[in-house]
Amino acid sequence: MNSREITTQISKAADFLNLKKWDYGASFSNDYSVQVDKGEAKQLKASQKQILTIRVWNQSNLVGITTTSDISESGIKKALKQANIASDFGNKNESTEFSPLAKDPIKVKEVKKRNPVGIKKLLTVLREAEVKLLESHESIKSVPYNGLSESFFERVYANSEGAFRSYSKSQAALYLYARAEENNKKPRSSGSVKLGYGADDIDIESCIKEASNKTISHLNYSSIKTDKYLICFSPESFLTIINAFSSMFNARSIIDGVSLSNKNSIGEKLSTEALNIYDDGLHEKNISSTPFDGEGTPTKRLCLINRGRIENFIHSESTARIFKTTPTGHAGLGSKVSVSPDWIVVEKSDENIDLKTSLDHSTYEGEFVYIEELNAIHAGVRASQGSFSLPFDGWLYKNGKKISIESATVAGDIKYLLKNIVNIESSQEVTTSGISPHIWVDELSITGDA
Amino acid sequence: MLSSQIKSNEIVFGSCNKDLLEEIIFYGIGLGADFVEIFIENTDNSSVLAEEDFITSVSPSFGRGAGIRIFKGKKDGFVSTNDLTKHGLMRSVSQAIEMLDITDNKREIFNGLNKHRDYSLSKKKWINEVPSIHEISEKLLVSTKSLKKNNKIITRKGSYSRNLQEVIIASSDGTYVSDIRLHQTVGLNVIASEAQYRSSGSRRFGSSGMPNEFRLWDHEKAANDVFESSMNMLYADYVDAGQMPVVLANKFGGVIFHEACGHLLETTQIERGTTPFENKLNEKIAHESVTAIDEGISEGSFGSLSVDDEGMEPEKSVLIKDGILKKFISDRAGELRTGHKRTGSGRRQNYSFAAASRMRNTYIAKGEHSKEDLINSISEGLYCKSMGGGSVGATGQFNFAVEEGYLIKNGKLTSPVKGATLIGEAKEVMPKISMCGNDLELAPGFCGSISGSVNVTVGQPHIKVDSITVGGR
Numbered sequence: 001m002n003s004r005e006i007t008t009q010i011s012k013a014a015d016f017l018n019l020k021k022w023d024y025g026a027s028f029s030n031d032y033s034v035q036v037d038k039g040e041a042k043q044l045k046a047s048q049k050q051i052l053t054i055r056v057w058n059q060s061n062l063v064g065i066t067t068t069s070d071i072s073e074s075g076i077k078k079a080l081k082q083a084n085i086a087s088d089f090g091n092k093n094e095s096t097e098f099s100p101l102a103k104d105p106i107k108v109k110e111v112k113k114r115n116p117v118g119i120k121k122l123l124t125v126l127r128e129a130e131v132k133l134l135e136s137h138e139s140i141k142s143v144p145y146n147g148l149s150e151s152f153f154e155r156v157y158a159n160s161e162g163a164f165r166s167y168s169k170s171q172a173a174l175y176l177y178a179r180a181e182e183n184n185k186k187p188r189s190s191g192s193v194k195l196g197y198g199a200d201d202i203d204i205e206s207c208i209k210e211a212s213n214k215t216i217s218h219l220n221y222s223s224i225k226t227d228k229y230l231i232c233f234s235p236e237s238f239l240t241i242i243n244a245f246s247s248m249f250n251a252r253s254i255i256d257g258v259s260l261s262n263k264n265s266i267g268e269k270l271s272t273e274a275l276n277i278y279d280d281g282l283h284e285k286n287i288s289s290t291p292f293d294g295e296g297t298p299t300k301r302l303c304l305i306n307r308g309r310i311e312n313f314i315h316s317e318s319t320a321r322i323f324k325t326t327p328t329g330h331a332g333l334g335s336k337v338s339v340s341p342d343w344i345v346v347e348k349s350d351e352n353i354d355l356k357t358s359l360d361h362s363t364y365e366g367e368f369v370y371i372e373e374l375n376a377i378h379a380g381v382r383a384s385q386g387s388f389s390l391p392f393d394g395w396l397y398k399n400g401k402k403i404s405i406e407s408a409t410v411a412g413d414i415k416y417l418l419k420n421i422v423n424i425e426s427s428q429e430v431t432t433s434g435i436s437p438h439i440w441v442d443e444l445s446i447t448g449d450a
Numbered sequence: 451m452l453s454s455q456i457k458s459n460e461i462v463f464g465s466c467n468k469d470l471l472e473e474i475i476f477y478g479i480g481l482g483a484d485f486v487e488i489f490i491e492n493t494d495n496s497s498v499l500a501e502e503d504f505i506t507s508v509s510p511s512f513g514r515g516a517g518i519r520i521f522k523g524k525k526d527g528f529v530s531t532n533d534l535t536k537h538g539l540m541r542s543v544s545q546a547i548e549m550l551d552i553t554d555n556k557r558e559i560f561n562g563l564n565k566h567r568d569y570s571l572s573k574k575k576w577i578n579e580v581p582s583i584h585e586i587s588e589k590l591l592v593s594t595k596s597l598k599k600n601n602k603i604i605t606r607k608g609s610y611s612r613n614l615q616e617v618i619i620a621s622s623d624g625t626y627v628s629d630i631r632l633h634q635t636v637g638l639n640v641i642a643s644e645a646q647y648r649s650s651g652s653r654r655f656g657s658s659g660m661p662n663e664f665r666l667w668d669h670e671k672a673a674n675d676v677f678e679s680s681m682n683m684l685y686a687d688y689v690d691a692g693q694m695p696v697v698l699a700n701k702f703g704g705v706i707f708h709e710a711c712g713h714l715l716e717t718t719q720i721e722r723g724t725t726p727f728e729n730k731l732n733e734k735i736a737h738e739s740v741t742a743i744d745e746g747i748s749e750g751s752f753g754s755l756s757v758d759d760e761g762m763e764p765e766k767s768v769l770i771k772d773g774i775l776k777k778f779i780s781d782r783a784g785e786l787r788t789g790h791k792r793t794g795s796g797r798r799q800n801y802s803f804a805a806a807s808r809m810r811n812t813y814i815a816k817g818e819h820s821k822e823d824l825i826n827s828i829s830e831g832l833y834c835k836s837m838g839g840g841s842v843g844a845t846g847q848f849n850f851a852v853e854e855g856y857l858i859k860n861g862k863l864t865s866p867v868k869g870a871t872l873i874g875e876a877k878e879v880m881p882k883i884s885m886c887g888n889d890l891e892l893a894p895g896f897c898g899s900i901s902g903s904v905n906v907t908v909g910q911p912h913i914k915v916d917s918i919t920v921g922g923r
Binding site for chain 2: 037040041042043044045046047048049050064065066067068069070071078079082083085086089090091092093094119120141142144145179186187188189226256257258334335336375376378379380382384385386387389390391407408409411412445447448449
C-alpha cells in the first residue's frame with residue numbers, strides 16, 4: 001500500500017468502527033549499510049521498515065494511540081481497535097487536538113533525488129577509505145568502528161479533516177573511528193562522521209583526513225591537574241551542551257516540571273548579550289531536515305535566545321495552546337506528544353562589545369583547555385537540575401604547546417556556563433547537529449588524574 | 451485438518467512453519483550460502499505513564515518481522531523485512547546472497563530442520579495472565595500518590611512497560627525453536643525542589659517470564675526509597691574531585707562492572723580488537739577477591755532467557771574466577787571469527803538487528819565481608835549508594851554518574867554529595883576491587899550496543915575499590 005492507499009484504508013476502517021476523528025504518522029524506509037575489518041567485508045545489512053502510528057479520538061474527545069509495523073488491511077483495523085481501547089485511558093487533564101497548522105503550506109528544500117548506489121559500491125568505497133586511513137599514519141593500527149550507509153525514506157502525516165503531507169528523502173552517512181597504538185602508551189581513538197544526501201555526496205577524503213588528524217593529535221597525551229580552567233568549546237561540543245539542556249526552551253519540559261525554565265522565563269537573561277541561538281530545521285546545511293513535524297506542523301526557524309535572553313520556547317499543538325501561542329513544528333507523535341529541537345544554530349549577535357575577542361583558538365597563547373568532543377551525555381547530564389559532569393576529548397594549551405588530555409571530565413552548571421561566556425568567535429562551523437562558532441567560557445572545573 | 455498439515459505461503463505464529471522455513475533455507479544454501487539463519491518475531495507491547503495523579507500516556511504497539519542472516523566464510527549479510535510471505539522471505543535471502551557476492555560453486559549440505567523445540571508451550575497463557583491496562587493504571591496511580599510525601603516533591607512519575615515477544619528461529623544447522631518472552635518493568639521518579647536546591651530520585655524494577663510480578667511489586671517500599679533518596683540529596687553539596695577509595699553499593703552498582711569490564715569480554719570486542727583482555731585467558735586481570743559471572747538462567751531475572759536469539763540454551767559462564775580470566779561471552783559470529791565457543795549469548799533487540807554476543811545477568815559473586823567492613827576500612831572516601839547511567843569509550847575508559855553519594859570519614863558515612871562521576875579504565879580498576887561484601891543483589895537494566903537495546907541484569911555485593919578518579923567540582 002502506498003501512503004494515499006493507507007489513508008483511504010484508515011478512513012474506511014475508522015468509519016466502520018464509528019471513529020470520526022483520527023490522524024496518523026507513518027514512515028517507510030529502505031536502509032543499506034556496510035562495515036569492514038581490515039579490507040574484508042564484515043557485516044552487510046539491508047532493511048525494509050514500515051511504522052504506522054494511529055491516534056483516534058473517542059466520543060469524550062480522549063485520545064488513544066497504537067503503533068504497528070503491520071500495515072496490512074487487518075493490521076490497520078487492529079491498530080484502530082487498539083487505539084480506540086487505549087482512548088478510554090486518554091489524558092483527561094490535557095486535551096490534544098489537530099495542529100491548526102497541519103494544512104498550512106510547507107517549505108520543501110529542493111534536493112536532487114538520489115538513487116541507491118548499492119551494497120557493492122558502498123563496500124568498495126568503505127574498503128578504500130579504511131585502507132587510506134590505515135596508511136595515513138604508522139600508529140593507526142585499526143579502524144574498529146566504521147560504517148557507510150544510505151537510507152531512503154518517506155514520512156507521511158494525514159488526518160480525518162483532510163490534511164495530508166508526504167515527504168521523501170535520502171541520506172547517507174560515513175563514520176570512521178580509528179585506533180592508534182604506540183609502545184608503552186595507552187591506545188588512543190578518535191574519528192569523524194560525514195553526512196550527505198546520497199553516498200556520492202559524502203566528502204570521503206575529508207572524513208579520512210579528519211579521523212586521521214584527530215586520532216594522531218591525541219597520541220602525545222598527559223593527565224591534567226584538577227582545577228578550574230579557561231575553556232574553549234569546539235562548535236561540536238558547545239552544540240552538544242546546548243542540545244543536552246534544550247529542556248530550557250522546551251514547553252513540554254516546562255509543563256512537566258523538568259525544565260530549568262518556567263512559563264514566565266521568556267525574556268530571562270541567560271547569557272552575554274552577544275549570544276543568539278536559533279532552532280532552524282530547514283537550514284540549507286541540515287541534511288536531516290524534514291518540512292513538517294509529527295503533528296503535521298510546518299518546520300520553521302525559531303529564535304530561542306536573542307541577545308542573551310530567552311526569546312521563544314519550542315511547542316507541540318497542546319503546549320502551544322496552553323501557552324496561548326502557535327505550534328512551532330517540534331512535535332513527535334506519541335501517546336504523550338514529545339517536543340524536541342531540530343537543528344541548533346549558534347551565532348554572535350550585534351551586541352558583542354563585552355567579548356574578549358583576543359580569545360581565538362587558533363592564535364591565543366595563554367593557558368586554556370580546548371574541548372573537542374563531550375562524551376557520555378546520557379550519564380553525565382542532569383537536565384532538570386542544570387548540572388553536568390562529562391568526560392571529554394581535548395587538549396591543554398600551555399606555554400605555546402598543545403598536549404592531549406588523558407581521562408578527564410568537565411563539570412559545572414549550564415546557567416553558570418552560559419553566564420560565563422567570555423568570547424564567541426566569529427567563524428561558524430557546520431556539524432552534524434547544527435552550526436556554531438567556538439565558544440569560550442571562564443572558570444569551569446576539570447577533574448584529571450594528575 | 452491439523453494446522454501442521456497446512457502448507458502455508460506465509461509464516462503463521464502458533465502453527466508449524468517447518469516446510470516453509472526449510473524451503474527458505476534450502477533456497478539460501480542452494481544459492482551458495484555456508485549458513486542460513488531465520489529469526490522471526492511477533493510482538494505485543496504496552497506502556498503506561500502516570501504523572502502526578504493522572505494517567506498521561508497509554509501506548510500499545512504490535513508488529514512482526516523477520517531477520518535473515520547469511521554467512522559465507524566469515525562474512526555475513528543481514529536483511530530484515532516486515533514481509534513474512536514466502537516471496538518476501540525468499541527475496542530477503544536473495545538480497546543477502548547478492549550482497550555477499552557469492553560466486554563459488556561450493557554448496558553446503560542442509561539435512562532439514564531438527565525436531566521442533568518449543569519453549570513456548572507453557573507460556574501461551576501469559577498474554578491472558580499479565581495485568582490489564584486498567585489494573586496497571588490503578589496501581590501506578592497509587593504508586594505516584596505514595597510519592598506525595600511533602601511539598602518539596604514537585605514532580606512524580608510512574609511508568610510501566612510490558613513486552614511480549616514470540617519468536618521462531620530456524621537455521622541450516624537444523625536449529626528449529628519457538629519461544630515466548632515476557633518482560634515487565636516499572637519505575638518511579640521524583641524531582642524535589644526548594645529555593646535554589648534541586649534533586650531527583652529514581653528506581654526501576656523488572657522481571658522476565660513472570661506475568662504476576664507487577665501485582666506483587668511493593669510500590670510502598672519503592673516510593674519510600676525514591677522519596678528518601680531525593681530528600682537526602684536535596685541540600686547536598688557538590689563533591690570535591692580527586693582520587694579516593696570508594697564503596698559501591700550492591701544491586702545497580704554492578705553497572706560499572708557491566709559497562710567497564712563485561713563489554714570487553716564480549717567476542718565482538720575481540721573481533722574489533724578493542725579489548726585489552728583479548729590474549730589474557732587464564733591470566734590474572736582482577737583482584738583475587740573478584741569472581742564474575744554472566745548467565746541467562748536465574749528464574750525471573752530481567753536478563754534470563756530459555757533460548758538465545760540464535761536458538762541455543764543459555765549457559766552459566768564464569769567469566770573471572772578469583773581474579774583469573776576464564777571465558778568470553780560468545781555468539782555464533784564470535785565463535786566463527788574468534789574461536790571462542792558459543793555461550794548462549796546471541797542476543798538482539800528485535801528482528802531488524804543481527805544477533806551479537808551480549809551480556810544477560812552479569813554480576814560479581816558475593817564475598818565474605820559485611821557492608822560495614824568495607825566502609826570501616828576507609829578513612830576518607832566516597833560511598834556510592836545509587837548509580838546513574840554510564841558509558842565506555844572506544845579505548846576502554848568509563849564514566850559513571852553517581853546519583854546518590856555520601857562522603858566516608860573515619861569509617862563512617864557522613865554528608866550526602868552530588869555531582870560525582872567515577873572515571874577509570876577496567877584494566878586499571880579491576881585489580882583495585884579489594885573487598886567484596888556478602889550481600890549480592892541484582893537489578894534490571896537496558897543495555898544498548900551493536901545489536902540494539904536488550905534486557906539485562908546487573909549486580910554485585912557491596913564492593914570496595916581502593917582508588918578511583920572521582921569527577922566533581
